[in-house]
Structures are given as structure tokens and as C-alpha cells.
Amino acid sequence: MSNKEFRERIREELEEIKKLGLYRKLRTVKGLNFSSNDYLALSSHPRVVKALSYSLAGATGSRLTSGNVNHEILEEEIAKFKNFPTSLIYPSGYQANLGLISSLCKKGDLILSDELNHASIIDGCRLSKADKIIYKHNDINSLYEILEKNHKNYKNIFIVTDSVFSMDGDIANLKEIKKIADEFSSVLIVDDAHATGVLGDRGRGSFEYFKIRPSDNTIVVVTFSKALGCQGGAVCCIEEVREYLINTSRAFIYSTALSPALVNAVLESLKIIKETDIVKRLKDKVEEANKILLRYKLIEERREVPIFPIILGELTMKVSEELIKNNIFCVGIRYPTVPKGKERIRVSITLNHKKEDIELLAKKMKESILKFSS
Ligand SMILES: Cc1ncc(COP(=O)(O)O)c(C=O)c1O
Known part of the structure; x- marks a missing residue:
């Protein structure tokens, strides 16, 4: 295979991925981050950051x-x-x-x-x-x-x-x-x-x-x-x-x-x-999120952990793009990570979120869902 043929083959395969609506791209987080697994907000905790400098x-x-x-x-x-x-x-x-x-x-x-x-x-x-x-x-x-x-x-x-x-x-x-x-x-x-x-x-x-x-x-x-x-x-x-x-x-x-x-x-x-009491504080935060997301009818049942799947099927990527444009970082999850038809926005809640942040996310998400489903 020549260099040109090799490049062509990769391009064709990428085109195929795009046609299937499965193209992935890297993004840098901007605004409120609702896609992080940093549930206890320890990645930026001053004691944790300081501890990093103690060794090789x-x-x-x-x-x-x-x-x-x-x-x-x-x-x-x-x-x-x-x-x-x-x-x-x-x-x-x-x-x-x-x-x-x-x-x-x-x-x-x-x-x-x-x-x-x-x-x-x-x-x-x-x-x-x-x-x-x-x-x-x-x-x-x-x-x-x-x-x-x-x-x-x-x-x-x-x-x-x-x-x-x-x-x-x-x-x-x-x-x-x-x-x-x-x-x-x-x-x-x-x-x-x-x-x-x-x-x-x-x-x-x-x-x-x-x-x-x-x-x-x-x-x-x-x-x-x-x-x-x-x-x-x-x-x-x-x-x-x-x-x-x-x-x-x-x-x-x-x-x-x-x-x-x-x-x-x-x-x-x-x-x-x-x-500290951070584990208990996270549980309280999850309860707060449950109340808000249930009120906006974005979820149907209470969750015990800070992961809230909002299953939107084919609307997922449109809603996610709109939220990201509005500085609410909430990525869409597609096949093969989740089954076809079960595409979703996976909202994760951390101790960095204030009640107003979760309220804002719910409001903007609801507006965006209504906009794209009408
Ligand atoms: C359930 C589960 N197991 C394992 C992993 C892999 O962990 P890590 O990101 O530390 O490689 C992840 C993270 O993506 C996960 O969600």
C-alpha cells in the first residue's frame, strides 16, 4: 500500500464513521462541567494538589x-x-x-x-x-x-x-x-x-x-x-x-x-x-439534584449515585451541542458506549455544583429538548 493509498483508506473509514453519526472529537471543558467523574471535587482540593509535589x-x-x-x-x-x-x-x-x-x-x-x-x-x-x-x-x-x-x-x-x-x-x-x-x-x-x-x-x-x-x-x-x-x-x-x-x-x-x-x-x-464529611455532603447534593431533575421531568426515578442518564435518543447530540454552546458542558453518549436508541446525556453531579447550577442545567436542557422535538 502506497502512502497515498494508506491516507485514502483512513479518510474513507473516517467518512464512514461520520455517515453513521458516530464521529467523535476532542473538546476542552468550558463553563459549568456536568460531565466530570470528580464527584467529591478532590481533583482540585488544595491538600490533594499539594500532596502531588511531595514525590517524583x-x-x-x-x-x-x-x-x-x-x-x-x-x-x-x-x-x-x-x-x-x-x-x-x-x-x-x-x-x-x-x-x-x-x-x-x-x-x-x-x-x-x-x-x-x-x-x-x-x-x-x-x-x-x-x-x-x-x-x-x-x-x-x-x-x-x-x-x-x-x-x-x-x-x-x-x-x-x-x-x-x-x-x-x-x-x-x-x-x-x-x-x-x-x-x-x-x-x-x-x-x-x-x-x-x-x-x-x-x-x-x-x-x-x-x-x-x-x-x-x-x-x-x-x-x-x-x-x-x-x-x-x-x-x-x-x-x-x-x-x-x-x-x-x-x-x-x-x-x-x-x-x-x-x-x-x-x-x-x-x-x-x-x-471530613464530604461523602455525606455528596449524598445531600445527589438528593438536591434528584429533586430538581424530577421537577423538570428529566428523570423518572430517584438516583442514589451522582450519575443521571437523560435518555434522549436521536435528540442527544443536538441537545448536548446546544448546552455546550451555552457554556454548560454536558457531553452526549452514543453507540457503541450505549445501545442504539438509548443515546443519552450523562449528567454527573459533583461537590463543585451549587443548587443554582443544577437548576440552570435543568432549565436549559428542558428548553433545548422542547426546541428540537417541536
Ligand atoms: C466502570 C469503569 N471501570 C473502569 C474504568 C477505567 O478507569 P480509568 O479511567 O481509571 O482507566 C472506568 C472509567 O472510564 C469506568 O467507568
């Missing part, structure tokens, strides 16, 4: 070479925060899911994955040589039936689910899923990306919320990039799993360790969560 900017190598700096201090803290024996840090939440699932689930094993799981879980499943079956979203009967039919054919079975689904803001029925995992002697992997700092009275995540005690067959993935306001991820697990991942997980072994400066920042975020 770069880790200088993989954890197994020169990159093991202050990471074990954070691993101990994260494990305590989540009530697990230990944890292992990855440079991102994406890598944590990918690295965990692709190395732990092997040929001859079975993975059962919720149909709305995050892309990092899906990609981890794709890399794994285990068999995979997708169960209906948060559907306990679907999960049970699949297990009853298949469990005798496999030595190891892994059930994988988000705890809070990132695009819908609903919560997996973990109490029942854990019971099923125990009944079928399988391992339960829970992605607590949007639950950490959010769910449970102390913000410890889904296990605190459901009062589930971690056991040998439970693994929880944490991301530092949402409510903790930083970057990176961790797998909370038993010692044997940590040791196994250090020895086999390619996303861990072959990537430079998380920046030590960020490790310090995450440690500070955890301290703030433990020392």
Missing part, C-alpha cells in the same frame, strides 16, 4: 524494575479502606480490569459478564482465553440459569460486574450475586470505579453499601480517577492473587508504575474522605 513526577520504570517507590504504602491503605487483605496498584483503572481478567481467567475457565459492563472489563474478557457468556443486565435469574446449565463443564468460574454502572448509574444486585457466586463456588469480581468514595456511609464502596464481607472468592477493582480525583487503579484481593498478578499480569509487568506524585495525591484523597 515519574516512577522511572515498571514496579518490577525501578518503579516500586511509595506504591506499597498506598496498597496497604487502599486494602484497609476496602477491608481486603491486600491490593495491587495499576497505572489506570482500565489496566487494572484488563490486567486482572486477562491473567486470572484462563483456557478451560468460564467468565460470566453483565451485558452493560465497562469496556475495560469487556477488553479484559476479549484478551482472556476463557469461555465467556454475557448475562442480561443485573438479571439474577439469567445469571443463575446460565450457571446451572454450565457450571459442571468448568473448573473455575468468574462472575464479573460493575457495582455502579457508569452510563446508567444503577447499582448491581451484589447481595444476590454474591450468594450465587458462593453457591456455585465461583469467584466474584466487582468493578467499584463509580462506587468508591460514593456508596456506603463512609464511601468505602459497594461492599460497605451491601454489608458484604470480603472473602477468598471476592475481588474488587478500584479506580483513583473518579471520586478520588486522581489517576490509577488497584485490585483488592487476597495475598495469593496479588502475588499471582505480579508474576503474570502483563498490564502490570510491562507498564511504567503509577506516578509516585499521584500515589501521594491518592493517599491524601483517602485521608480527606476519612477525616
